[in-house]
Amino acid sequence: MSAPILYAFDSVPQLQQSLADFILAAQTAAIAKHGQFTVALSGGSLPNNLVPLAKVDGIQWDKWAVFFADERIVPLDNAESNYAACAKAFLAHVPIKPEQVHPLNAKLFRSWTVTDPLVQPADAAGSAEEAQEIADDYAKQIAEVFKTTDTPSFDLILLGMGPDGHTCSLFPGHPLLDEKSVTVAKILDSPKPPPRRVTLTYPVLDKASHIAFVATGAGKQEMLAQILDQPELGLPCSRVRPNALDITMTHVSPPADNHSPGNVYWFVDKAAAEQTKYSQSAFEVRSSL
Numbered sequence: 001m002s003a004p005i006l007y008a009f010d011s012v013p014q015l016q017q018s019l020a021d022f023i024l025a026a027q028t029a030a031i032a033k034h035g036q037f038t039v040a041l042s043g044g045s046l047p048n049n050l051v052p053l054a055k056v057d058g059i060q061w062d063k064w065a066v067f068f069a070d071e072r073i074v075p076l077d078n079a080e081s082n083y084a085a086c087a088k089a090f091l092a093h094v095p096i097k098p099e100q101v102h103p104l105n106a107k108l109f110r111s112w113t114v115t116d117p118l119v120q121p122a123d124a125a126g127s128a129e130e131a132q133e134i135a136d137d138y139a140k141q142i143a144e145v146f147k148t149t150d151t152p153s154f155d156l157i158l159l160g161m162g163p164d165g166h167t168c169s170l171f172p173g174h175p176l177l178d179e180k181s182v183t184v185a186k187i188l189d190s191p192k193p194p195p196r197r198v199t200l201t202y203p204v205l206d207k208a209s210h211i212a213f214v215a216t217g218a219g220k221q222e223m224l225a226q227i228l229d230q231p232e233l234g235l236p237c238s239r240v241r242p243n244a245l246d247i248t249m250t251h252v253s254p255p256a257d258n259h260s261p262g263n264v265y266w267f268v269d270k271a272a273a274e275q276t277k278y279s280q281s282a283f284e285v286r287s288s289l
């Protein structure tokens with residue numbers, strides 16, 4: 001198990017460009033290894049940080065299989081949908097076929113008439129069953145692409161960090177932090193609205209080849225410091241610790257001894273990095289290994 005690598009950028013555009021380079025490198029390594037690039041995307045501010053991806057040379061869009069690290073149970077064209085946000089940010093602007101992108105199965109939604117997810121009660125009749133069905137179906141979609149019902153090993157999972165230290169829809173103190181038996185879980189009481197969601201679980205996060213967190217802005221300072229400097233607090237972001245030893249990103253400037261290279265990466269801007277004492281690494285990736 002390796003310690004996270006922290007990259008802090010002077011500006012958000014610089015972060016976005018480097019993130020795009022990192023994704024390209026992860027893609028190239030994955031395709032060289034197994035002919036495909038499996039990636040899971042988050043919501044929140046992450047999709048906007050992926051806008052430059054659409055213009056990166058060398059991306060083999062036909063080899064991508066795109067999933068969502070967590071998703072809100074709302075119609076796919078709803079403003080709250082992570083799928084919709086990612087489509088708007090880049091998926092709709094690149095040559096990727098609809099069958100390569102895996103949203104929640106819209107056919108399983110029975111609440112299409114509810115237009116505002118924020119007014120939908122978490123315990124609405126049938127909602128737990130519906131959410132379970134959607135989560136199970138999502139696990140099935142993942143299993144079909146990975147050709148196994150075992151825990152899938154994504155090439156890259158892109159995550160955000162909430163103000164309470166949550167990531168995916170894994171919230172502090174929530175029983176889902178201990179979920180080990182399923183790859184995709186439902187959550188009906190997300191403290192961040194909307195309440196009904198599905199999320200990848202820790203076994204999946206911990207089996208990914210690479211995890212990249214993205215966090216920007218002064219509002220993230222305190223929480224980033226807690227997560228990186230005090231992992232013993234056990235906040236959800238700190239608990240993401242993949243065991244894979246397959247390091248495909250090479251660091252030109254190695255981090256301090258106690259922060260050996262690993263496969264959890266943090267892409268943050270200066271403002272977010274203001275309070276953490278964690279040592280920063282110089283960003284550079286090589287696409288061939």
Ligand SMILES: O=C(O)[C@H](O)[C@@H](O)[C@H](O)[C@H](O)COP(=O)(O)O
Nearest residue numbers: 042043044045160161162167168
């Ligand atoms: O759909 C979601 O709500 C997310 O996937 C969630 O885990 C998000 O990544 C964090 O809440 C950070 O969100 P921000 O980047 O907007 O702060």
